[in-house]
Amino acid sequence: MxxxxxxxxxxxxxxxxxxxxxxxxxxxxxxxxxxxxxxxxxxxxxxxxxxxxxxxxxxxxxxxxxxxxxxxxxxxxxxxxxxxxxxxxxxxxxxxxxxxxxxxxxxxxxxxxxxxxxxxxxxxxxxxxxxxxxxxxxxxxxxxxxxxxxxxxxxxxxxxxxxxxxxxxxxxxxxxxxxxxxxxxxxxxxxxxxxxxxxxxxxxxxxxxxxxxxxxxxxxxxxxxxSQQKTEKAMTSLLESYRCYEKDVLKFEDSPRVRIALKKVYQKFIYDVFPQYPHLIKATESHIKNLGISQKTYIGGPKFQTLSKFLGFKNALRLKRFFNN
Known part of the structure; x- marks a missing residue:
C-alpha cells in the first residue's frame, strides 16, 4: 500500500x-x-x-x-x-x-x-x-x-x-x-x-x-x-490540565517511567504556586501520592535540587521564597 x-x-x-x-x-x-x-x-x-x-x-x-x-x-x-x-x-x-x-x-x-x-x-x-x-x-x-x-x-x-x-x-x-x-x-x-x-x-x-x-x-x-496569569482560577485550570495529562498518558502506557515523569509535573506545579493556594497544593500532593512512586525525584535548577536533597522539597521551597521576597 x-x-x-x-x-x-x-x-x-x-x-x-x-x-x-x-x-x-x-x-x-x-x-x-x-x-x-x-x-x-x-x-x-x-x-x-x-x-x-x-x-x-x-x-x-x-x-x-x-x-x-x-x-x-x-x-x-x-x-x-x-x-x-x-x-x-x-x-x-x-x-x-x-x-x-x-x-x-x-x-x-x-x-x-x-x-x-x-x-x-x-x-x-x-x-x-x-x-x-x-x-x-x-x-x-x-x-x-x-x-x-x-x-x-x-x-x-x-x-x-x-x-x-x-x-x-x-x-x-x-x-x-x-x-x-x-x-x-x-x-x-x-x-x-x-x-x-x-x-x-x-x-x-x-x-x-x-x-x-x-x-x-x-x-x-x-x-x-x-500564560502569565497566576490567579486561583488560572492555577486551578493548570492543575486540571495536568490531571488530563495523567488520565490520557496512563491509558497509553502505565509504567514506572511514566509515573515518575508525572510526579515531576505535579512537583513543578507546587514549585510554581507555593506558598499560595494551599488547597491546590494539598490536592496536588494527593495526586502525587496516588501515583505510588516512592522514588525520590528532583526538579528545578542544580542549586534547588541540591537544597531539596538536603532539606526536603517543601523546606527548599520555603527557603527559596524567603530569599526571593
Whole structure:
C-alpha cells in the first residue's frame, strides 16, 4: 500500500491564527506567514471578538490576499474555541498553529514538509523556538533537549516532564489525521490549552522529526498574557490540565517511567504556586501520592535540587521564597 503522501507532492498546509487584541503585533505575524517559501498554504484567521482594531487589520490583509486568506469573525469565546473554529475551516492536509504575536522563519514549513515526505501520517515535525521581545534578530536560544529527533511522541512528552522543558506549539507541523485522533482543543481550560492538546497529539505520534534549520520566534509574554496569569482560577485550570495529562498518558502506557515523569509535573506545579493556594497544593500532593512512586525525584535548577536533597522539597521551597521576597 502506497503512502498517501506520495499522491501529493505539495500538500496544502493550513496556517491557523487565532487573534484577540493583537493589533500591535499581528501585521508582523501575518507577514511571516505570507512569505513562507512553501507556497501551497492557506491562512485561517479567526478574530475572537477583538476590540483594539485587530479585526480591521485582518480585513485589510484579507482584501489584499482573498485567494490566500480565510477570515472568520466571532464573539469572544477564548483561544481554544477560536482555534477549533480554525481547524473546522481548514482544508489542509497539514496544520500549522501560530499565535498572533509570534513569527515563523520563511523556510520553516518548507523544511518540515521535506522532512515529513515519505513518513507515515503519524509522524510530526518540530523545530527550534527562540524567545524575543522587540526584534527576532535579538532572539535568545533555549538550550533544551527537545530540539532533536524522538522515536515516539511519548518519548518527547517524557523529556518535557522530566526536565521541565516545552515545545512552542508553532514549532510543530502536524498531519490532519493526528489532529483528528487527538480531538478538539479543550474549551473549558483557561491556561495550558496548547500543552494539554499536544499531549493528546503526541500520544498518537509514532515519530518526531526535527528540523534544524527552521525557527519559530516566540514573543516574550506580557504581564496580561494568559500564560502569565497566576490567579486561583488560572492555577486551578493548570492543575486540571495536568490531571488530563495523567488520565490520557496512563491509558497509553502505565509504567514506572511514566509515573515518575508525572510526579515531576505535579512537583513543578507546587514549585510554581507555593506558598499560595494551599488547597491546590494539598490536592496536588494527593495526586502525587496516588501515583505510588516512592522514588525520590528532583526538579528545578542544580542549586534547588541540591537544597531539596538536603532539606526536603517543601523546606527548599520555603527557603527559596524567603530569599526571593
Amino acid at each position: 502506497l503512502d498517501t503522501r506520495s499522491k501529493s507532492q505539495d500538500p496544502l498546509v493550513s496556517i491557523i491564527i487565532p487573534v484577540y487584541n493583537k493589533a500591535a503585533f499581528v501585521r508582523e505575524t501575518l507577514d511571516s506567514a505570507l512569505v513562507q517559501t512553501y507556497l501551497n498554504t492557506e491562512i485561517i484567521l479567526v478574530d475572537d471578538g477583538s476590540t483594539d482594531g485587530s479585526f480591521e487589520i485582518l480585513q485589510e490583509y484579507y482584501q489584499k490576499h482573498p485567494d490566500k486568506i480565510v477570515l472568520i469573525d466571532q464573539e469572544n469565546q477564548g483561544v481554544s474555541a477560536a482555534t477549533n473554529k480554525g481547524i473546522q475551516a481548514a482544508r489542509g492536509e497539514y496544520i500549522q498553529f501560530l499565535d498572533a504575536d509570534d513569527l515563523l522563519s520563511s523556510d520553516k514549513i518548507a523544511n518540515q514538509i521535506k522532512l515529513l515526505a515519505g513518513q507515515s501520517e503519524s509522524a510530526i515535525a518540530s523545530c527550534e523556538w527562540k524567545i524575543f521581545n522587540d526584534t527576532p534578530k535579538q532572539a535568545q536560544s533555549m538550550f533544551y533537549g527537545v530540539f532533536q529527533n524522538f522515536n515516539s511522541g511519548l518519548d518527547l512528552l517524557l523529556r518535557f516532564w522530566n526536565y521541565q522543558e516545552m515545545m512552542q506549539p508553532a514549532g510543530y507541523l502536524t498531519h490532519r489525521s493526528l489532529i483528528e485522533k487527538a480531538g478538539p482543543w479543550d474549551e473549558s481550560l483557561t491556561i495550558n490549552q496548547d500543552g494539554e492538546f499536544f499531549n493528546r497529539v503526541l500520544l498518537h505520534t509514532d515519530k518526531v522529526v526535527y528540523d534544524s534549520e527552521g525557527k519559530v520566534f516566540y514573543r516574550t509574554p506580557g504581564e496580561f498574557n494568559v
